[in-house]
Amino acid sequence: MSWIDAAIVLAFAAFAVAVGLSGRRRASSGLDEYFLAGRSLRGWQAGLSMAATQFAADTPLLATGLIATAGIFSLWRLWVYALAFLLLGFVLAPCWRRARVLTDAALAERRYAGRAGTWLRALKAVYFGGVFNCTVLAMVLFAAKEIAEPFLVWDQWLPAQVFEGVRRGVEALGVPFASARADGDLWLRTANNALSLAALLVITALYSTTGGLRSVVRTDLGQLGVMLAATALYALWAVAEVGGWAAVGERLAGGFDGTGPTGLTRDQLLAFTPDHARDATLAVLGVLGLQWLVQMNADGTGYLAQRSMACRSDRDARQASVVFAFAQVGLRSLLWIPLGLALLLLFPPAAELSGDALRADREASYVSGMAGLPPGLLGLLLTAMLAALASTIDSHLNWGASYWTHDLYARFVSRDPAPRTLVRVARLSSGLVLAAALGIMTQLGSIQAAWHLSLLLGAGMGAMLVLRWLWWRISSAGELAALAASAALAPVLLWGPLAQSEALRLLVMACAATGAGVAASLLWPEPRRHLAEFYRQVRPPGFWGPIAAAAGDTPASGRGALFRGLASTAACAVTLFAWLVALGSWLVDAPAPMGAPPSAWIGGLGVLGAAAVPVWWRALRE
Secondary structure (H helix, E strand, O other): OOHHHHHHHHHHHHHHHHHHHHOHHHHOOOHHHHHHHHHOEOHHHHHHHHHHHHOOOHHHHHHHHHHHHHOHHHHHHHHOOHHHHHHHHHHHHHHHHHHOOOOOOOHHHHHOOHHHHHHHHHHHHHHHHHHHHHHHHHHHHHHHHHHHOOOOOHHHHOOHHHHHHHHHHHHHHOOOOOOOOOOOOHHHHHHHHHHHHHHHHHHHHHHHHHHHHHHHHHHHHHHHHHHHHHHHHHHHHHHHHHOOHHHHHHHHHHHOEOOOOOOOEHHHHHOOOOOOOOOOOHHHHHHHHHOOOOOOOOOOOOHHHHHHHOEOOHHHHHHHHHHHHHHHHHHHHHHHHHHHHHHHHHOOOOOOOOHHHHHHHHHHHHHHHHOOOOOOHHHHHHHHHHHHHHHHHHHHHHHHHHHHHHHHHHHHHOOOOOHHHHHHHHHHHHHHHHHHHHHHHOOHHHOHHHHHHHHHHHHHHHHHHHHHHHEOOOOHHHHHHHHHHHHHHHHHHHHOOOOOOHHHHHHHHHHHHHHHHHHHHHHOOOOHHHHHHHHHHHOOOOEOHHHHHHOOOOOOHHHHHHHHHHHHHHHHHHHHHHHHHHHHHHHHOOOOHHHOOHHHHHHHHHHHHHHHHHHHHHHHHO
8 A cells, every 4th residue: 555545544634533523512412412403403404414324344255256156136135124224204203203202212202102001111221232233243344354354454564673662462362353375474464453443433433423423424424425436436447357348248248158156147147137137036135125124223213213313303314314325326336336347357257166165255356456446546445445434334333322321221230320420331331342343253253153143033023113103002012923934933934944045935924924023012012001102202104093083182193193204214215216127227237127228228217217206206295
């Protein structure tokens, strides 16, 4: 890495720290300011902050591997989550704002009555803020070594005595933070990675714990701009290295006939639709269609809801989710697709590779390509990758600390703490979240089962989290039953007869846990007086007829609001997906479905997407 690259990285680090320090005094005024930026975010700010958080450093590697091993159609596994993002915007985001809660765990006591609601809040704070959040953060930190190891060589920069002290320290701990391979000193690389991680965490923690969510969002905006610009330049460089876009098309046409290591034909590699994709069975398509719903964030639970609650109005909350969906799914993908194809040609897979080894090799090609970038561009892309890590880390620190501070300390430990005391506890909680994540990271070799377990638990809760907004009969007993069913079924599904079928596991978990939750809700309902109070404040859409009547509203108003929101969600999804497929198909000359002329297919998608715009644009402006 040249001095130009190092200067770019250091300049961005200085910017992030300066933003955090500049907002320290304002963030110290109270938890609303610290965790929700005083509920003052504009829609575009919140939406781009969401996109920056999900632009994690490991996601470009994942997309590169998916394109190379399963074709462009496999990216629908990532794109389908746009349905959840848009549902959040057009149906649920205003509800999150009107609930006037600080965290999604606190919603349990607002939505449900009695001790069951209180215990559900505590349970969610422990699970979301501790187990789930720290596990995800640990995996993000572990992924950092793939980016940092080839470029941040502290052994060449630091005095020998200083570096040897670090090396002896990490070796004494006995926890290698580097992949084992024949070449290179394992503990030297571990020391390098440990120093890189320490530098990243110090900078991220400094601005996120001092300036709160307002500083997180401000740095997210800068980080996203750097990430998008650097990715676009990387894609242009990779295509130029192949010989230009025409050369990419020619080599794809002549080099993929189904006999190579990936086993893909050209049409399978470039297909956006299932008729040309490989292994696009009805079962796979069915699971793909439900994947957005059977996951922990189906209703925005987590930092997406946090950004929605931080918006200054209902309209801004709606706009945030739409901006997020178009940036996350549309813009990002149109940069990754040409980059992934060019890297596949620049670094062809070895003939003997298959399975996990082939996927790992294809994901590593993203980093291999970075090594050939010219000075300046390498620094910009390395800054972008580190910024992607930082934007994910800062959100998980801020979000995790909100549970520990608001839902555990303020609710159960100290009933009436001063605002500045709570902010101090929040900053301390961020450190504790980070320490817990680092502890999990040291055991990452055995964390895969726990990660799959968290995915299964999410599948068991996703539908219930959406239903609690839409149907008045959902109760705290129902959510607790779904959690209990998820915990009981997860080991059976992980190590039982369905162990080899992740898609089937998720479907079985979703059906069983949701069924248990609905049954328990019907057996042990919530008091209608409490539900009427919740309805008056939140005005949730859906099937709330008896409660709406008790609250003095028209019984059918909730159903009307739900159907209008679903229509806007569907229309916006049509626009997003139609334009994404049209632009992507035009860009890579993808095969059209059922033998249709490509120009007619692309033009028809463009018209379809445009025709749907008035339906959702009107709702977006309300």
